[in-house]
Amino acid sequence: MTVALLGAFGRVRVAAEQYMDERDRAGLGWVEESVTDIAVHKGLPEVRVVQFNRQQEGGGVGADYLWWWLDQTSGECFGMLVQAKRLNRAANRWTVDIGHRDGKQLGDLSRTASQFEVPAMFAVYTGGQLFRRDLPCIHDKDPDCLSCRRMAISIISAYQLWTNWESPADTATMVLNDSIPLESLVDPALGAGTVWDVNLPAITSAELRSFLLHDQQGPREIAKRIFEAVARQRAMSFSAAIAETITIASAPIFPVVPRDTGHYPNSYFEHFLRGLRTSPPPYVRDIQENRPMPPAVASRVAGVILINI
Numbered sequence: 001m002t003v004a005l006l007g008a009f010g011r012v013r014v015a016a017e018q019y020m021d022e023r024d025r026a027g028l029g030w031v032e033e034s035v036t037d038i039a040v041h042k043g044l045p046e047v048r049v050v051q052f053n054r055q056q057e058g059g060g061v062g063a064d065y066l067w068w069w070l071d072q073t074s075g076e077c078f079g080m081l082v083q084a085k086r087l088n089r090a091a092n093r094w095t096v097d098i099g100h101r102d103g104k105q106l107g108d109l110s111r112t113a114s115q116f117e118v119p120a121m122f123a124v125y126t127g128g129q130l131f132r133r134d135l136p137c138i139h140d141k142d143p144d145c146l147s148c149r150r151m152a153i154s155i156i157s158a159y160q161l162w163t164n165w166e167s168p169a170d171t172a173t174m175v176l177n178d179s180i181p182l183e184s185l186v187d188p189a190l191g192a193g194t195v196w197d198v199n200l201p202a203i204t205s206a207e208l209r210s211f212l213l214h215d216q217q218g219p220r221e222i223a224k225r226i227f228e229a230v231a232r233q234r235a236m237s238f239s240a241a242i243a244e245t246i247t248i249a250s251a252p253i254f255p256v257v258p259r260d261t262g263h264y265p266n267s268y269f270e271h272f273l274r275g276l277r278t279s280p281p282p283y284v285r286d287i288q289e290n291r292p293m294p295p296a297v298a299s300r301v302a303g304v305i306l307i308n309i
Helices: 003-025 032-043 104-116 146-150 168-178 182-186 206-213 218-234 268-273 282-288
Strands: 047-051 064-070 077-086 088-090 093-095 120-125 153-157 245-247 256-258 303-308
Touching (some): 003 032, 003 047, 003 182, 064 104, 104 120, 146 182, 153 168, 153 182, 153 218, 182 218, 256 268, 282 303
Parallel strands (some): 064 303
Antiparallel strands (some): 064 077, 088 093, 245 256
């Protein structure tokens, strides 16, 4: 990661905060799709956004974007399907609703992520400083807490929220405590450190062990920061680790990973590390070379975001 990339996502967050605060001061409220439209292009040129029009979107989910973190030197990349959500407050409770239509929206997100062979994620807008004025600092209790400012846009995986999707209040608690502020995800001064996954003793792949135990760079570091939060949650469950392995399709950096599912729908190693690849999928190269987007992509998502690391 670079300071320039951190600055790019800082501009995105500031634009989002200003828009949300302006709407809240006027008593108008805001919706996540509008915040995305207002803010995401502020990341240029480090963050490139390709949005599809309504005719292109077809049956796609309007808030879903495919994010690809790209290393131009090695060719390695990490992809994830991100759905925008927002923090709400009602009856003195903070809530995040990911169970829209009795869980169908969450199921659609998971299925679409599987089709693109990437993990399913949420970007949660927690509001501007006006909206969060009554939310106590959960970090260092500093009146000008950097993490509190950054958390206006927070990233969390669908797997982390899987068992609580029916409770918007429990989902909000997890988002506020366990998500990663977008800027912190790319901050070069921060790192994932060592991932003490419960399956570590049974992993024989030297490269996968190195990924978990040692510092990483580029797309590998993004993937590791996200995976670390999931591995930490997995360690708190009561189910035992599973020694068997599973093979990931396509061109993953780690083709053989533990089959362990924990309390998730499938192997969490496979779910997250399938997005970490030796080279980008063809539609990413189409975007880079200004070729038309294949209907199979444009009909399923609202757009694609390319981030050069």
